[in-house]
Amino acid sequence: MANTTATTAGGGDFTSNLGRIYGIYTGGFIAFIILMAIISAMGVPNRIIGYLFVAFTITIYAVIGILSRTMQVGEYYVAGRRVPAIYNGMATGADWMSGASFVGMAGTLYLLGYDGLAFVLGWTGGYVLVAILVAPYLRKFGAYTVPDFLSARYGGNLARFIGVIVLFSCSFTYVVAQIYATGIISARFLGLDFNVAVYVGLAGILVCSMLGGMRAVTWTQVAQYIVLIIAYLIPAIWMSTVKTGVPIPQLMQGQALANITALETAQNIATHHITPFVHGGYNALNYFLLILCLMVGTASLPHVLMRYFTTPSVREARVSVAWSLLFIFILYFTAPAYAAFAKWTMLDLVASGLTPENISEKAGWMMRWAAADGTLVQICGKAATDAAAIAAACAEKGVTALSFADINLNADMIVLATPEMAGMPYVISGLVAAGGLAAALSTADGLLLAIANALSHDIYYKMIDQNAPTARRLVVSRVLLVLVAIAAAYVASTKPGDILAMVSWAFSLAAAGLFPALVLGVWWKRTNSAGAVAGMIAGFGICLYYLLGTRYGAVGFYEMWSGLSAAPADAVAKYAELKTAWASAAPDAQAAAWVALDKQAQTIANWWGVKNLSAAAFGLPAGFLVMIVVSRLTREPSLAMQEFIEELRIPRGKQMMEEKTV
């Protein structure tokens, strides 16, 4: 009924058989898991199991990638626009859920309790904005890239160029983080050197996207979604069954929360898991601003928006957003349950009378993780590498019975370590590793394609050589894809320290730089090119200034804006003290004094106490304001442009941007 677009014979066969193909695939994957469980029970070593999991899944993605190779522009950029809503929803789910969502989300919820739910809300609610404000209209226009739309609506290459800059800055940091995540997972589960692992991950990404562009990425992302959701649900269901006897973790989370609160009270833990606005510096203001930035960022990130260019119709694009959110929801409403069960398990462990002497016997897994990386598990403030290290650290602090606060687990290890925490067999660990890889690879594919498409389509084809023949455009696109991928892998291999913070920045940058131009472009006819260009520069500029200023130029930022800082008096006093110390420090001690001063400045350099993570709180309103004011002050758009907007708002009719597709 809905899928009435004419399809070529081959494509039609494929799309009408999708249910069967992916059904067989899912069954095959489950059979593979069972096979692994059997050979693991027969005594095949864990490392081999890990290798088989990763090799099997990556081989499948590679086969799909190679089968989907194409030399047609329309197939390469938008998968021929015949991806049914439900499969596009699955692909968007995989595109959206990054390595960080899979690996880090439950851990963040474990550490931040209620306040971590800002991420759950922010990363789901944004799809409401995608559906009602942006996606259907971009689909009607028929763009290949987001800057394509900006250029058509705001008449020219300036708006296109600014769009490409915003797109590049938010997507590149994001893709570095994904490659970093694939490196971490491969290193830990396959025992490869991190630097080698990064390039192995890179190969896995390229084989999916290079030959077939969007078409290949779409069908591998669907396959990756299936792997990652199975890998996420099984440990959670397992843990719920062990703890409560009922295999529905989302429901039994209630029981877990009640137990957590009771145990926290019994152990005199002041900040309860369920208490709002008290964890990790998230007061109510920062909690709500973070939700806003993540939601608006979702509705502006080009690698997400471009997924809706691939549906057969505007109607399907709307339905597809709903399916996307449903598939994302399945993971995101499991994450808080995951966190609650992990926390319950840990509190139980502590309540059982944990001491530095018996910990190696009661929770040996902690030492194994700490031995892999000392920052992952710290007990009594030191890396918990073995029983002796724990005993020494605790003796130094005078701790004889361990409390919950003495055990410090890193957010990124909670999901990966859960199988061991709950005593599951190794095959589950292998499955979780395959799931984490699927999540990171699928997001990396989408991001790389967004960047390479913008560079090849917007910069090369539209701005440099409008007469380029199709074959050359596709070659340029592939070469750029490889170059960007190698650059991202290189940056990832240097292990940049701020990688996780940068991912959150991507949302603010996209929100401030693109959202006003996209929304007003459809919903307010009076927006003209001068307004749009000024607004994008203002929004993106202020956002970037706040991000970089509060992070890398904190002292200067604070000196300039101390009147707006919400720092408490004692923090300001400490800053003044460190500043005097720096000014009077001997030449050889100055560098160290500056580091201390800068560190303190980072905690107080802000406007009204808004966290750096939520920089779009300033950039977004500034973008809207400048766009509206400048548009009002300059001439209204031409009649032809107003007709264009009328046309954009109506689903019926041909898509507006026609491309030569031969």
Next chain:
Amino acid sequence: MATPDRVSYWNKTRSLMFVMLGLWVFFGYFIHLFAVQLNNIVIFGFPLGFYMAAQGSLIAFVVMLFWFARKQNSIDEEHNVAED
């Protein structure tokens, strides 16, 4: 062309957009302003404030989007601008 039918189509589309935006503000922000108070109500072990942020609002978003897709489609058909 801005024919009367097109104007009425766009008015309805815009109203639907504002209804959705209102619901979005309600489930995304407004209800969580009262998280502390809602947490005093406990159902199946879930404090209600926590439940709304962990599951309730998410379910609302998903239901809203499917409802929106249907509703907008019927507006399209009513005004004869749906795709063939």
